[in-house]
Amino acid sequence: MPETTRTTTPEPSLLIKGATVLTMDPELGDLLPGDVLVTGDRITAVGPDLADRATAATEVIDARGTIAVPGLIDTHMHAWQVPLKGLHAQGWTGEDYQSEVFHLRERFTPDDIHDATFSGSVQMLDAGITGVIDFCHNVMSPEAAEAGLRAHRATGQRALFAYGMLGSFDATPEDHAWRLEHVRRLDEEVNKGGDGLLRVGLALGSIEYGSMARVTREIALARELGLRMTVHQNPPGQIRALHEAGLLASDIVPAHANAADDGELALLAACGGGISFTPEGEFGGGRSMTVLNRAHRAGASPSLGIDTHARVAIDLFAAMRLTFLLMRNVDAAAEREAGRWPLAHHPGVPLVQPRHMLEYATVNAAAALGLGADLGRLAPGRLADVVLIDTEPYGVALGDPAAHVVLQTTPRDVDTVVVGGRIRKRGGRLIDLDPTEAGAATRRVRARVLGSAAPDPGPAR
Ligand SMILES: [Zn+2]
Structure with missing residues (x-):
């Protein structure tokens, strides 16, 4: 031969x-x-x-x-709110958020979810944010979720589309059931049959709205399919509640958790879990920021997010910078209160250096995305x-x-x-995405969702 x-x-x-x-x-x-x-x-x-x-x-x-x-990774972002840029700039209370931003949720059609997500994803890529956990708590129909997924596919950002389990506040059990069923189908199509860049996970219904019984069903489905989960952790005690229900593990990424006590942080650290902090919104919303230092010390791996463009820019550099300054401030306040002033170095003080922030936005964030060994x-x-x-x-x-x-x-x-x-x-x-198309997508959503209250349509191009 x-x-x-x-x-x-x-x-x-x-x-x-x-x-x-x-x-x-x-x-x-x-x-x-x-x-x-x-x-x-x-x-x-x-x-x-x-x-x-x-x-x-x-x-x-x-x-x-x-x-x-x-690549920087945002571990807590609501892409559907991107066209609402600035709407919550003067916001102060939780009620302000409900009345200025969240109540608009039910006006979003699937087209709005698509355009908002597309616009947000383009802006994130432009800003060096290659990966995101898109916490989509605006899935009011299966078509809305499909539209969000289509937008992520179009931009090619590495995204975990966290499918929102929270329906209307007066949602029926049937309303919950179709979401669980749809996620099961999407897991086959997107996770098992996709290119790996886009994945579907779960944005668990908040325990205070959705009830522990519902959240337990959601977690069971996610674990059966091997999906990542994230959850808004606003009222105190929910990390402990999840632990006591035997549900806490590193596949759930709590967002905010400003009220977590040291015992809860230790529980998270023990299971290898972390917290997504969104310091600009949390600090601006009056949350306690000592949790940043306590989480770092406990080894409850912090990562960072923008949360909502209704409040701040799509800029993880700014989030890293503010986080660093807040953590330095927490240290300094503790020193003053202990009578150690002027500031002096001693073991463990100051706690962090700028490089830690880059770790939060890359290494820790990759772990939050479930890709700790790969990204x-x-x-x-x-x-x-x-x-x-x-x-x-x-x-x-x-x-x-x-x-x-x-x-x-x-x-x-x-x-x-x-x-x-x-x-x-x-x-x-x-290279292959047009910022003016993202701007146009934002304006379309504003015209549809806000109608005559929409601001100037902007320059024609
Ligand atoms: Zn959020």
Whole structure:
């Protein structure tokens, strides 16, 4: 038999060259500078110089003057509220939120959910937020959920669509039943039959509205199918209540939990769980922020979210910055109260450095997404979600480059965004998504939901 030579076309790959690489991996550390090689949707190598690994099929990004970080992940976002930007700016009480924002929920048609989600997802990608837990507590029909999923598919952000279990406040048991049934079908279609970028999980009904009995049924379904869950944890004691019901595990991500006591934080830490904090909204809404420091100390892995664009910008850099400053403030207040003033360093004080915030938004957030072993670090074998932050023309901050990311960066500095090995933004511009389309989607929702109360339709383009 004659011998045949098989020529294989090399797999398309991407070489990010010459960046300051913050791998967020304890073994690899920082590379000053370094290269990241991506093959398919995974990172295949990280090192000081990978030029010899480039093939004819390799696209090379000259990343000098940038800081490479794992894609940022928002672990608590209500994308359906994105067109309501600013509507809750003056909000103060929980009732304000209900009357200004949440009551509009039932006016949203599936088209509105689609357009809002699309607009939010485009804005997140533009801002370097490659992954999100989209807490959609506006699934008033199966079509609404399908519309949200369609929007996520269109943008290609890495999303956990947390299917809202909370119907109308006077919802019937049948209203709950169709949601559970629909999730079962979507699990087959999206989780088992999809590309992995988009997944379906559960946004559990809040215990105070949905009852523990309902939430127990939701958790049972999620565990049967292996779905991630998240839950609004606003009134005190619910983490303990879940534990006492034998339901607490790391597959549930509580959001806020500002009232959690140290015992509850220890329960979360013991099961390997974490909390999604949304410090801008929580702080602005008068919540206690000492929980940030207590959670960090307890090892109840904090991650961060924007929560609602009705209150603040889609900007995780701002969330990291505020979280850092709040945690420093909590430490300082404790020192003052203990009579230790002026401030002095002592063991455990201050508790955190800027780099911890980047850990919250990458490593911890990946775990919250259920991808702790697959995402959140720039390391071989991990999914290739990468953000390059431009430090030019004004120059990088002195000292720890992670501090540049946390304290000196805005979404405007996001030069390049890669999701699952695909370049989505380059040179400061989205490649295959149009920001003006996102703006138009926002305006359509406003016109439909707010009618004559909608603000100026904006410039025609
Ligand atoms: Zn929320």
